Amino acid sequence: MLKSFNALPADPEELRHAAQGLLDLAKSQALKIEKLEHQLAGHRKARFGSKSETADQLALDLHEDRDIGQAAHAQQNDTGPADEKPEKRKHSRAPLPEHLERQSEVLSPGKTCTDCGGSLRPLGEDVTQELEYIPGRFVVREIIRPRMACSCCDAFAQAPLPSRPITRGRAGPGLLAHVLVGKYCDHVPLYRQSEIYAREKVELHRSTLCDWVGRATALLAPLAEHIGKVVRAGPALFADDTPVKLQTGKKTGTAQTARMWSYVRDERPWCGQAPPCAWYQFSVDRKGKHPAAHLKSYKGIVHADGFTGFNGLFGEGLATEQACMVHVRRKFVDVFERTWTCRGLMPLL
Template sequence: MLNDLDIASEDPAELKAVNKLLAEEVKALSLKVEQLQHQLHGANRHRFGSKSETLDQLHLNLAEDKEIAEAAEEQRDPAPSADKSPKRQHSRKPLPDNLERNDTVLVPGDSCQRCGGSFKQLGEDITEELEYVPGRFVVNRIRRPRLSCSCCEKVVQSPLPSRPIERGRPGPGLLAHVLVSKFCDHLPLYRQSQIFGREGIDLDRSTLSDWVGRSTALLEPLADAIGRMVRQGNAVFADDTPVKLQAPGNKKTKTARIWAYVRDERAWVGQSPPLAWYQFTVDRKGEHPQGHLSGYKGWIHADGYAGFKALFG
């Protein structure tokens, strides 16, 4: 249509008509562009919808991993330093009133150790610990009365018992449930947060990340002890398996490795219980199993992977 117009004319009436036609043409083209954009958006959503959800989940998992690593570092070295970022603050929501409460009362004694006088109660501190019993939540309340001697007025109070996370709210059963759900059942923390929310328990994903990070730091000595016991055996079974490792910024994953070293003496009625020691690496270089089993003097059962050959010398 526009090719048929004579826009070289200087007649005001003709120029006015041309302007009108141009405006109509631009409006028609704009509507066409909007229509095509809408169709393209629908086609992309239909074709890449699951991919978009996967990317969203990837971002959440990356955030979880970062928060877990930060919490693990804080658990290993709680002392603040100038190089560390400010400690993250977690909002602590009140626990629902309908949860079962189990009280434990810690009393420092029946009489004053200084003068033998009797105690009178001044008040008490109550520490609530959220615990998970398979199938339900309960709240363990640790009650610690503050007592004053009626003779010498000395004030005493029992200390808090040892707990997995100092000044933390979760009990060991709840921590075990979160860890098993994440690492054994592959249930991301944001989904666990949603599940807890349906039970009336308001636990943010960042709070769960902090718990997981601190728990991994607490479990490191146990993992190291298992590794030492595995390498004390007369025979070790070694193998590796590929795992997908998230690669931020590349929009894809890379192949990492989980190395398994097993001590199992049941076949010859050995005295040691079966043990499995796992190590993670970002690649499959032979230096990894050589470092893991450095100094080992027993038998090694492994496949023909070249990375194990240096151990057979």
């Protein structure tokens, strides 16, 4: 220690510079420690913290199971005497939609009194509404085109076949739309749809459905391109990407993480007249060249998160960046939680 003190410079100015250097080193170390503590807190939260979505889903499952049990108990109690007043239900009933077709069935007691034989006259009526579902059914649409021959010149005449979605295919436009909605809107895989149709004694193999979907997507390509033009014609749009699993085909069960890029035009918050629409693009990776190619020559405002892949969209003569305030808020929340955790205190929230 004495040797260290003896090694200190005698000049006050040099001593001040040495002290400032030590102070800067201490600040640098403190910032590094704080950064590492922040990363450690984030890893701990990601690994051991409660998942809000999982907890909410569990709560929904528990509530559904409880409601199902109560409904089953109520159904058992409803089998008592008809004159016994049933227990009042806790949930409210919304009126049935007016646009639904009404099928009325009149149950009349007759026109003659069963006690004295006199004629009955109406006093009013009670209407009980019951919501019913009639499942869709398959039909075979036959297009008959008679072949005609001229009696004078022996020339043949026949009406041309109308335009069909798939040439020489059996699927009508309604069935194609039903298959596409089931797969992409209701998330019903094609093999399950094949099993559903088999219950109606209609054999549609999964390979056949795959062929229909592939050809239908080619037919819808011009519509997707038009939607992309409409989205990019707006003054502002929202951009984001979502990870999706892509089967590699090299080995059964192997997959890689691909990306689905979404670009949304929605002017309703500022009373815009254009209808909202979304444009989707797919890529096998998350490189920034993909959004740069999608929004090439776009000069509007792009609302996106802090992903560096979007940086190629902004600059002189390019689009204007509108940062996402939700992502900024997350950083403040992380710092707030980490600060209280390090101090061993609980926030008064």
